[in-house]
Amino acid sequence: xxxxxxxxxxxxxxxxxxxxxxxxxxxxxxxxxxxxxxxxxxxxxxxxxxxxxxxxxxxxxxxxxxxxxxxxxxxxxxxxxxxxxxxxxxxxxxxxxxxxxxxxxxxxxxxxxxxxxxxxxxxxxxxxxxxxxxxxxxxxxxxxxxxxxxxxxxxxxxxxxxxxxxxxxxxxxxxxxxxxxxxxxxxxxxxxxxxxxxxxxxxxxxxxxxxxxxxxxxxxxxxxxxxxxxxxxxxxxxxxxxxxxxxxxxxxxxxxxxxxxxxxxxxxxxxxxxxxxxxxxxxxxxxxxxxxxxxxxxxxxxxxxxxxxx
Amino acid sequence: xxxxxxxxxxxxxxxxxxxxxxxxxxxxxxxxxxxxxxxxxxxxxxxxxxxxxxxxxxxxxxxxxxxxxxxxxxxxxxxxxxxxxxxxxxxxxxxxxxxxxxxxxxxxxxxxxxxxxxxxxxxxxxxxxxxxxxxxxxxxxxxxxxxxxxxxxxxxxxxxxxxxxxxxxxxxxxxxxxxxxxxxxxxxxxxxxxxxxxxxxxxxxxxxxxxxxxxxxxxxxxxxxxxxxxxxxxxxxxxxxxxxxxxxxxxxxxxxxxxxxxxxxxxxxxxxxxxxxxxxxxxxxxxxxxxxxxxxxxxxxxxxxxxxxxxxxxxxxxxxxxxxxxxx
Ligand code: SF4
Numbered sequence: 001x002x003x004x005x006x007x008x009x010x011x012x013x014x015x016x017x018x019x020x021x022x023x024x025x026x027x028x029x030x031x032x033x034x035x036x037x038x039x040x041x042x043x044x045x046x047x048x049x050x051x052x053x054x055x056x057x058x059x060x061x062x063x064x065x066x067x068x069x070x071x072x073x074x075x076x077x078x079x080x081x082x083x084x085x086x087x088x089x090x091x092x093x094x095x096x097x098x099x100x101x102x103x104x105x106x107x108x109x110x111x112x113x114x115x116x117x118x119x120x121x122x123x124x125x126x127x128x129x130x131x132x133x134x135x136x137x138x139x140x141x142x143x144x145x146x147x148x149x150x151x152x153x154x155x156x157x158x159x160x161x162x163x164x165x166x167x168x169x170x171x172x173x174x175x176x177x178x179x180x181x182x183x184x185x186x187x188x189x190x191x192x193x194x195x196x197x198x199x200x201x202x203x204x205x206x207x208x209x210x211x212x213x214x215x216x217x218x219x220x221x222x223x224x225x226x227x228x229x230x231x232x233x234x235x236x237x238x239x240x241x242x243x244x245x246x247x248x249x250x251x252x253x254x255x256x257x258x259x260x261x262x263x264x265x266x267x268x269x270x271x272x273x274x275x276x277x278x279x280x281x282x283x284x285x286x287x288x289x290x291x292x293x294x295x296x297x298x299x300x301x302x303x304x305x306x307x308x309x310x
Numbered sequence: 311x312x313x314x315x316x317x318x319x320x321x322x323x324x325x326x327x328x329x330x331x332x333x334x335x336x337x338x339x340x341x342x343x344x345x346x347x348x349x350x351x352x353x354x355x356x357x358x359x360x361x362x363x364x365x366x367x368x369x370x371x372x373x374x375x376x377x378x379x380x381x382x383x384x385x386x387x388x389x390x391x392x393x394x395x396x397x398x399x400x401x402x403x404x405x406x407x408x409x410x411x412x413x414x415x416x417x418x419x420x421x422x423x424x425x426x427x428x429x430x431x432x433x434x435x436x437x438x439x440x441x442x443x444x445x446x447x448x449x450x451x452x453x454x455x456x457x458x459x460x461x462x463x464x465x466x467x468x469x470x471x472x473x474x475x476x477x478x479x480x481x482x483x484x485x486x487x488x489x490x491x492x493x494x495x496x497x498x499x500x501x502x503x504x505x506x507x508x509x510x511x512x513x514x515x516x517x518x519x520x521x522x523x524x525x526x527x528x529x530x531x532x533x534x535x536x537x538x539x540x541x542x543x544x545x546x547x548x549x550x551x552x553x554x555x556x557x558x559x560x561x562x563x564x565x566x567x568x569x570x571x572x573x574x575x576x577x578x579x580x581x582x583x584x585x586x587x588x589x590x591x592x593x594x595x596x597x598x599x600x601x602x603x604x605x606x607x608x609x610x611x612x613x614x615x616x617x618x619x620x621x622x623x624x625x626x627x628x629x630x631x632x633x634x635x636x637x638x
Contacts, residue, residue, distance in 0.1 A: 204416055206409065226418065301466070
């Protein structure tokens with residue numbers, strides 16, 4: 001198992017290299033001269049040329065890429081064109097904000113979505129099931145930004161219970177997290193319900209019933225682990241994506257997270273910051289994926305035996 | 311000495327209600343099984359064999375499957391009207407069921423030993439300590455021909471035949487009075503089939519378990535069963551001892567047809583002799599005798615009046631041909 005984890009970690013290196021190369025190429029082909037950006041509209045041609053030379057922008061594309069990678073490996077991701085601060089200093093304070101948002105968002109979704117999904121499946125066609133399915137369907141259909149705005153209107157403006165935008169202390173996280181949770185929770189609920197329904201129709205569930213097991217025991221001991229596999233994949237994927245920034249929610253609630261940083265850096269052509277944020281997002285997604293795969297192998301022995309073999 | 315009746319089914323009717331139609335799966339089945347006896351249930355797919363077995367276990371699919379008429383007593387318990395709690399105690403302890411496909415009937419994420427242990431935990435908790443139960447798991451695994459050391463392995467590490475042995479081990483762990491085996495060997499290779507059947511027969515004798523063996527393999531029935539019931543369209547059309555069925559003179563025309571449908575190696579038949587036609591649609595059963603549109607001996611009365619059971623000693627046939635009143 002350890003070997004498997006090591007192998008997977010090593011495999012992330014070529015992936016990150018690939019992503020950085022593609023990104024570098026895209027940035028290269030987008031119009032806009034960094035030197036011009038830094039110096040502003042008023043700069044003379046000589047000044048710009050001088051800065052370009054100084055930044056090494058006149059070198060060959062590949063030379064610059066290799067230089068970027070070599071620097072990056074040493075922890076130097078360059079300086080932001082926009083603020084002149086080091087990229088690491090730009091990105092690092094943002095990351096915990098997004099991490100908190102994504103973590104509590106997902107945790108809420110899992111804690112509410114999975115149990116309700118299970119109950120819904122076990123009591124299929126009951127009133128409770130109907131209410132849950134309809135609510136879930138509604139929540140998945142509501143656009144996140146609208147839900148965010150409505151929550152903000154109600155709790156921040158009308159009732160004044162919670163701050164609308166400030167994430168200085170924990171109360172500021174409540175509204176963005178709830179908004180984030182709503183959609184994911186609804187998806188998790190629906191997935192849990194459907195995989196659970198599918199699982200309880202399996203032959204081995206019938207075997208368990210033929211043994212005299214109670215419904216409760218069947219659900220928790222026999223069905224749950226089998227039913228949760230696809231849900232775990234979904235949760236992992238969503239969490240991975242959200243770690244890269246929850247763009248819409250961060251914009252609605254003006255949260256200074258990774259998503260808003262990326263948007264700003266794209267808009268300002270701040271390519272060093274953009275590159276670093278995307279690479280960080282990719283790295284997180286990779287880690288989460290690996291974690292999900294490890295979790296998988298603990299749930300399903302068939303997968304574990306594949307890992308150990310492979 | 312009169313043997314005790316373990317299972318008694320009288321005039322059982324079971325329907326599956328779906329949105330589109332009502333499926334008449336079982337239409338007036340009468341069956342008895344004595345303690346320690348083996349009854350074979352033979353018939354084509356859809357004859358109601360599995361439904362009958364599921365009803366005995368109280369495991370008809372919820373909401374969809376319903377007993378509409380009849381009585382069913384298992385070891386004195388009225389299964390149809392018993393509360394779920396009582397059925398739970400019965401399942402796995404008084405009666406166990408082995409399902410057709412061993413590939414899917416074991417939980418893929420639980421070691422096989424734990425799956426056997428579970429049935430003991432459910433029923434023997436107050437009688438056995440944990441270590442006794444573990445010992446019993448080892449013992450029962452060895453009984454079905456699996457080294458006890460393999461109990462920590464998962465189902466995917468076993469072959470089909472081995473899996474079915476595990477399933478049998480689960481079914482027999484609590485030494486039930488009745489074992490329902492629903493085509494236990496159909497999904498297995500022919501060579502393995504014989505081994506598994508032989509093992510089931512020995513175990514059943516050792517534990518003095520009664521068995522209902524559902525199959526469409528008449529050869530298997532001849533080897534293992536004491537009595538045989540032939541099912542067609544949700545009815546038992548003929549039932550008797552193995553001798554009655556295999557060597558008797560009189561038969562239900564459907565039974566004759568079934569025997570005609572197995573190739574006989576000793577005789578030089580040119581081709582198989584299957585029964586013409588198909589099983590009737592269980593949502594629209596024919597009037598009178600349900601076999602009449604396929605029966606070579608069909609008479610006028612068969613089309614309107616359902617035949618009664620005609621019993622001679624241990625042998626019962628549901629057919630107008632043997633009804634003295636009709637023949638007059
Ligand atoms: S009752 Fe009539 S139709 Fe039915 S099996 Fe007997 S002879 Fe054939």
